[in-house]
Amino acid sequence: MLKVLVIGSGGREHALAWRLAQAGSVETVYVAPGNAGTAADKRLTNLPITDLEELRDWALANAIDLTVVGPEAPLAKGVVNLFRASGLTIFGPTKEAAQLESSKDFAKNFMKRKGIPTADYETFTDCEAAHAYINAKGAPIVIKADGLAAGKGVVVAMTLDEAHAAVDDMLGGHKFGNAGARVVIEEFLTGEEASFIVMVDGKNVLPMASSQDHKRLLDADQGPNTGGMGAYSPAPVVTRDVHEQVMREIIEPTVRGMAEDGIEYTGFLYAGLMVGRDAEGRTTVKTLEFNCRMGDPETQPIMSRIKGDFAQTLLAAAKGELAGVTLEWDDRAALGVVLAAKGYPEAPEKGAVITGLFDEDDAHVVFHAGTKTAEDGSILVSGGRVLCVVGLGDNITAAQKAAYEAAAKIHFDGMQMRSDIGYRAIAREAS
Numbered sequence: 001m002l003k004v005l006v007i008g009s010g011g012r013e014h015a016l017a018w019r020l021a022q023a024g025s026v027e028t029v030y031v032a033p034g035n036a037g038t039a040a041d042k043r044l045t046n047l048p049i050t051d052l053e054e055l056r057d058w059a060l061a062n063a064i065d066l067t068v069v070g071p072e073a074p075l076a077k078g079v080v081n082l083f084r085a086s087g088l089t090i091f092g093p094t095k096e097a098a099q100l101e102s103s104k105d106f107a108k109n110f111m112k113r114k115g116i117p118t119a120d121y122e123t124f125t126d127c128e129a130a131h132a133y134i135n136a137k138g139a140p141i142v143i144k145a146d147g148l149a150a151g152k153g154v155v156v157a158m159t160l161d162e163a164h165a166a167v168d169d170m171l172g173g174h175k176f177g178n179a180g181a182r183v184v185i186e187e188f189l190t191g192e193e194a195s196f197i198v199m200v201d202g203k204n205v206l207p208m209a210s211s212q213d214h215k216r217l218l219d220a221d222q223g224p225n226t227g228g229m230g231a232y233s234p235a236p237v238v239t240r241d242v243h244e245q246v247m248r249e250i251i252e253p254t255v256r257g258m259a260e261d262g263i264e265y266t267g268f269l270y271a272g273l274m275v276g277r278d279a280e281g282r283t284t285v286k287t288l289e290f291n292c293r294m295g296d297p298e299t300q301p302i303m304s305r306i307k308g309d310f311a312q313t314l315l316a317a318a319k320g321e322l323a324g325v326t327l328e329w330d331d332r333a334a335l336g337v338v339l340a341a342k343g344y345p346e347a348p349e350k351g352a353v354i355t356g357l358f359d360e361d362d363a364h365v366v367f368h369a370g371t372k373t374a375e376d377g378s379i380l381v382s383g384g385r386v387l388c389v390v391g392l393g394d395n396i397t398a399a400q401k402a403a404y405e406a407a408a409k410i411h412f413d414g415m416q417m418r419s420d421i422g423y424r425a426i427a428r429e430a431s
């Protein structure tokens, strides 16, 4: 029986831990540091350690069989290198491989060299040169902080004024600190987005079910970019043909290209896609970004649909033994709605009391993210994205209904929630 450690504290980690705890081969799942939801789940044990060396020592002392890493920050800091050096089994990319996410410039340069389809771009550290490039290219245009900025370092500028202001903020005003000391400026792409997440063991690739998230704060994809306000799986835009095209044009060349460069990729690999059309009407798939981890909130609907013993899949992936491994999926669709704190994403307010939480059943689950348990046992808001309520149903329309019915039971002061998660998929289902 396996002892598993999940690193992180968000909704993604709650969903991973929740699914792993149901695996037949798992004895215990520890979550470090976890949240109020993982604390309340009797199958999970929170571990109040965030220092990576301390975590490694704890994993060694407690004979942890498998570690899986949720967020990008510990990956970019080299948690996989650290654990592996001590002989521990961990699933995730090394610090070097995680640059596919931790540096937009690294990722764009890699894609250019390997012929992987993505938006045309230039990288800048100099304000004046960036302004001149924007004037030459015109709007709309996209400005991205080079480093990690929790999904918020991207400005899709519809006007020249917005584009210049974004450059001033990042390069001049140091809005994202070091992460924004270098910016990537790229061509604006049109089409429909999807999240394409696979497991990679260095050589072999095992695709997860497709998914799609909504990154903007407000309905109709308006307002500022966030980490994600909701997601669903499967994503109908990823048809069988699109799936094959993405594997052939993006995923396989990426895994092969990293190995060619001497940076073997292991871990979840997430390609943010723009699915569009060229002038001749042929379908195009372009990479908007790579993430070196699963998506949040995409993981919540994906884990809600995965069947079988996921710990064994992760173990095979961590050991380079993914060849021939398959995944089984619930035929139902799953849709997750994020309940966010007042002030998110700019300045989330903490401390509001959450009421109306309910027990999961076969068609509804609540995953926690920014929550903590107060001394009197009540559950409080402690971060920007607070909860993700997942509903399952025969199609996206039914899953959406289940998710919103469940979300309506929950309340906290200032709660923000989009009312239209899944609208594109639902329009497809209606037509």
Ligand code: AMP
Pocket: 119, 142, 144, 151, 154, 156, 186, 187, 188, 189, 190, 193, 215, 225, 272, 288, 289
């Ligand atoms: P990223 O973090 O790079 O995925 O960017 C966040 C969001 O900004 C994406 O999900 C898209 O909605 C949007 N975006 C990023 N790059 C582009 C682009 N080149 N063209 C249009 N929209 C983009």
Ligand code: GLY
Pocket: 151, 213, 227, 228, 291, 294, 295, 296, 297, 298
């Ligand atoms: N939902 C987008 C991300 O995890 O990056």
